Amino acid sequence: MSKPLEDLKVLIVGAGFAGLTAAIECRKRGATVILFDSASSRRQLGDIISFGSNSGRIFRSWPGVEEKLDPICHHSDGLVFRAFDDDYLTTQKWGAEADWGKRFNGHRGEIHEIVWDHAVDIGVEIRLGSKVTEYFETDTEAGVVVKGEKISADVVLAGDGVRSTARTIVLGFEDKPKSSGYAVYRSWMPTDKLKEDPLTAWLADPTIDHHVGWLGPDVHFLVATLQKGTACSWVLTHKDEADVEESWSAPGYIEDAVKAVEGWAPIVHAIIRATPEDSLVDWKLVFRDPLPTWISPKRRIALMGDAAHPFLPTSIQGASQSMEDGVTAAICLERAGKANVQEGIQAYEKIRYERVHAVQHTGVTNRDNWHKADFDYVKKNPESVKLPRQDWVLNFDCSTHAYDVYDETVKSLREQP
Ligand SMILES: Cc1cc2nc3c(=O)[nH]c(=O)nc-3n(C[C@H](O)[C@H](O)[C@H](O)COP(=O)(O)OP(=O)(O)OC[C@H]3O[C@@H](n4cnc5c(N)ncnc54)[C@H](O)[C@@H]3O)c2cc1C
Structure with missing residues (x-):
């Protein structure tokens, strides 16, 4: 059976969770995908990372991945809060959000390896030791330069992390943290x-x-x-x-x-x-201040994940939002087709932009709720330290959403002056 993106070639920069998710989602729709990462080898880097129900559902949609994640992930039914002097404050139980879907918290390197293996199994070509040093685009193609070699495709998705160089290309200036x-x-x-x-x-x-x-x-x-x-x-x-x-x-x-x-x-x-x-x-x-745009002037290069929007860890959403980016970009490319890649890339940005910034802001509010608290008040009102668990953030299916809003998004883009 033919797949919708069989005629599309996609280059992806950065094999983090943004890049791997975009690669898997484009590949499963038939695209030819090459993923470049500057790391010379695959190593289990990092420590704890959290994926909420909104990205948990993405893992679960990839055959065999949930079964591999379960034994290595954290399983507790609540977070116990204590004051600095060890006085018990309260326990936040996760039961209330059980029907939002499974969360996955575990070692970043271990989870990353499972997702990486899945990408390779379905035919994503991953090139290690491949630092992208330049980007280019015309009206009909986009590409990257790696070790002096120019590689072209229909579109480039850049998930090259917080120190993104793609960001400079897209913005035309360096955005300092x-x-x-x-x-x-x-x-x-x-x-x-x-x-x-x-x-x-x-x-x-x-x-x-x-x-x-x-x-x-x-x-x-x-x-x-x-x-x-x-x-x-x-x-x-x-x-x-x-x-x-x-x-x-x-x-x-x-x-x-x-x-x-x-x-x-x-x-x-x-x-x-x-x-x-x-x-x-x-x-x-x-x-970083929110970027004015995540897409290049000719709309064939798009930023994803931390390259587009770094998160504070207190949002507990950085990795999840990077995965939502990857899924949404692939669906927009599917709906646009090879002939309308540029429109698809514009739709990707429009669908994601406001949601991401709203979620980003929760990192600041959550942090301040804990750090700026008056502890006399907290001891009398221990419930006040519980994390807000928003339905709109966690009980969200980015795939269904992208399919649902794609047509109206494109319509509004076409109507823009
Ligand atoms: C080594 C490492 C360890 C981390 N550990 C944790 C952790 O313990 N807990 C946590 O919550 N978050 C951790 N993070 C961050 C977390 O993974 C991200 O915030 C989130 O998942 C969003 O991912 P991303 O794909 O946008 O970016 P990242 O995960 O940062 O991935 C970016 C990728 O791009 C590659 N890259 C960068 N520049 C280039 C280039 N020019 N050419 C080719 N490839 C390039 C990098 O090697 C990297 O693999 C870590 C990130 C990294 C890179």
């Missing part, structure tokens, strides 16, 4: 040392995963255990005015992390001190 005033110490570690300390041994529970958040003035510390009590991941978000540098591999130091929670409960210190220093990362959180 700004410090958000916060940074995150993060770690993924085995639980061996936690087991040795009576204060922390309960976390390494083989029968149930734990998810606990300790909150204090302008700092929050979240801990999750998974994989039958053998793995633990924690993130400590704190004030940081240091120079802006985005990196998933900048080393962090235990003493610095301990200093950020001075005066906090002994259990918090014990978890940090049980962390092997070589597993600690210091990640600066940056902001």
